[in-house]
Amino acid sequence: MHAKVIIVGSGPAGHTAAIYAARANLEPEMFEGMMAGGVAPGGQLTTTTDVENFPGFPAGVMGGELTDKFREQSERFGTKIHTETITRVDLSSRPFKLWREYADGPEDQPDTCDALIVATGATAKRLFIAGEDTYWQRGMSACAVCDGAAPIFRNKPLVVVGGGDSACEEATFLTKYASHVYLAVRRDALRASDIMAKRAIANPKITVLWNTHVTEAKGDGDLLTSVELKDAKTGETRDLEVSGLFYAIGHTPNTAFLNGQLETDESGYLLVQPGTSLTNTKGVFAAGDVQDKRYRQAITAAGSGCMAALDAEKYLEELEAEEREKQEKDSSKL
Structure with missing residues (x-):
């Protein structure tokens, strides 16, 4: 499978990115994980009961119910969701390559994408x-x-x-x-x-x-x-x-599957350019708790998911513009 955008992770960051990407006609594919990091699809919110600080729910909402609503909204706008875990990636060339934990095909046939959004979160110790x-x-x-x-x-x-x-x-x-x-x-x-x-x-x-x-x-x-x-x-x-x-003994960012291909801080959190979701690899974006060791809230994760989708959309537009220029140059030589 090849996609314009693949989102790895399914918490508030991943689903917000999916909603924005889908509404921008980027046809995102999401790998929500199957007990990745020991947590069910939906991330840390699935381990929480009453959520009283997420806007729009004045009476509060159960964590599992909130993640179900995220998923429903993502699918409504066309996001294809795979309940599978990505175990490794190759970010050394484009398109980026991703391998599923239980891939049906041979190992040399990974999924590929033009832009990748990493929203795998961090697991509380x-x-x-x-x-x-x-x-x-x-x-x-x-x-x-x-x-x-x-x-x-x-x-x-x-x-x-x-x-x-x-x-x-x-x-x-x-x-x-x-x-x-x-x-x-x-x-x-x-x-x-x-x-x-x-x-x-x-x-x-x-x-x-x-x-x-x-x-x-x-x-x-x-x-x-x-x-x-x-x-x-x-x-x-x-x-x-x-x-x-x-x-209150710390968190472990879920980045093992990246095998050190993206820059992190001393604690393992992905580094992004200040005020953006851009990692050190062009075309790869990080959102949510995997790059946030300070706030770690559902609402801040959702906000960064929006940023990642908008950054990915801009990146893909630039890719398309470059491709058009290349085609025009090639045709002018004929």
Whole structure:
């Protein structure tokens, strides 16, 4: 299969790019992934319950329902969606080549495209402690900004796991809603910058639990009610009553399939030219959390998906113009 535009990824960034590209008659093909990065098609939103901060849904919307609406709108305008995972690409020449995980044909017959939009997102790191399968999204989350204002967390004690800037920021953010926030730190010091560490330690609604591992999530079978803590020095364990546990131990951008062919920062996030979606390879564009380690919100991802589609459209117009000029020059020589 050859396409003008192929979109890899199916979260808000990928689907917004698809909607814009389809309405521009670019006939985009999307590979939404099949449990790529351990997450269902639709990305991180599929692991979220109530989404209350996406415009247009004043009463809130379930994460899975929102991703279904994204998909429906993409298909309405003509996007062809493949529930398959792209495992590797070749960006060394044009057209770009992409290989599916379960390709039916021989390996030397990849899908090709003139423009590629990478919108594969970033997967939140989790500890997968005992009880996590039961209480994930039933009191456990990896995004305080996304979920912290939910009714089950309001005026309740919460615990944040992590010791970096993100952990301090999320703990501080949660104090707006929680009765108290515990910050569980594995060591006897924070990895966060001095200003963030001092701000968290000085906050009267935050208690830092030094040398502490969270080892188990416990509850009533429906919602989380406590966590088991283990002292890293003594090995002693105790239960802490909390109504929420938030991981703030980082994210992994889903870029392994690119095999280092695009420039990234030290954390593996794709680098784009400021204010654009342009990567270091002409014709390849990045959108969403795969290139955003600061905001990581559905609405910012959607915005960058729009940018990627518009940038791809302009790039393809330039390609067509160059081809016309070449044909005119060739015909003039005859």
